[in-house]
Amino acid sequence: MSQPRPTARTTGGADWRDSLPPLRGRVDRDAPLAPFTWFHVGGPAELLVRPADSADLAAFLAALPAGVPLTVIGAGSNLLVRDGGVPGAVVRLGPAFGAVTVAGGMVTAGAGALDLAVAREAEAAGLGGLEFLSGIPGSIGGAVRMNAGAFGRCLADVLVEAHGLDRAGQPWRRDAAGLGLGYRTSALGDDEIVLGATLAAHPGDPAAIKAERERIRAHREAHQPQKVRTAGSTFANPPGDSAWRLIDAAGCRGLTRGGARVSDKHCNFLINLGEATAAEIEDLGEEVRRRVREHSGVELHWEIRRIGVRP
Structure with missing residues (x-):
């Protein structure tokens, strides 16, 4: 029953x-x-x-x-x-929470601002150091919560402070140290809502800043699935290794479960082929974890956030 x-x-x-x-x-x-x-x-x-x-x-x-x-x-x-x-x-x-402002060498972004939009606003102001954000799908609120990163940099490298509300609607404000940022983690509680963040940038050559952002864009297009239903990297990289390498070595590239598939282009991406259920995507991810564990002894941990209940 x-x-x-x-x-x-x-x-x-x-x-x-x-x-x-x-x-x-x-x-x-x-x-x-x-x-x-x-x-x-x-x-x-x-x-x-x-x-x-x-x-x-x-x-x-x-x-x-x-x-x-x-x-x-x-x-x-x-x-x-x-x-x-x-x-x-x-x-x-x-x-409504996506405003981005620039003052001096600081970029302040609302939680709803897309990471790419923040990188572009910094570029337009002649500020460098935030180009890596253009390689991170999603918005600033989630990026702060999980200390998102790409291309060798992460939010902890540029975050000055974040602010938000607690469960009771009361405001809070913390500097980078107070957020307890680690690899794809923070010390924020589940009932603490990020409303925005201030990021440190630095003046740079506009042509060089644009070239770096274009390099990141080209790399993503060449190595990651594009224009498909995916949620970005599925599993966090284990210490000293890459999740995609372990997944590939375990024979999971192209593996399917119903309407879900492990990307052939980058096997740390799961794809909804069009009619997948959430259960099929999650079960496929768990099968990948099982195969990697049996093949290499490494336990992969979900980077994708899973919420709700299974029927």
Whole structure:
């Protein structure tokens, strides 16, 4: 017998969603999440909230009942939403949180700003040091949370401070040391929401900055799958090795599970061929992990964030 889908609704027939105050942003019940992810799979959010601004978000958080699960998403690039959907409230920080400003050698970006857009704004201002962001899919909020990196650099190399809200809607601000950044990790709690970050850049030759960003773009196009439904690198690189090499050595290149496939071009990428379910993608990833473990003894760890429940 199948298990009932987890729910955050209160007992006695009451629905926690009825107790929330009106917001200036958009609020949708049982809202599909697949359109907001690069994989284009997954079930609905019990409540999807797209706040108008940080004040709107703070008001929502202050009113959210303590027992209701809270999940925050951004561009959906590094995300797999399971087919059973996501209980509780899902907050999406989109374009309303995407402002980018430049002052001196500092670039301040909202959590919803795409990493590529931040790199381009720095370039337009004649600032270097942020070109690597153009090689990272997604937005600044997620990049801070996971200390995203590419081409030998990561957020920890340039982050001055980040700010956000806690579960109660109260503001917080931390410098780079206080964020506890490690390889694809940070010390941020699950109930702490990143609203923006200030990054350090430096004046540079505009032609050289553009050339570096173009080099990164060309490398991505040559070595990573393009114009397909994928979520970027699936597994974190183990110390001293590359996930793709281990996956390839274990014979997983081109491996399929239903509508999901290990990319032939870069085997640390999983691809939705068009009709895959989230379960097929996740099961394929687990099969890759099993084969790598049996072949090399190395335990791969998911870099893609997986949320929600399986039906």
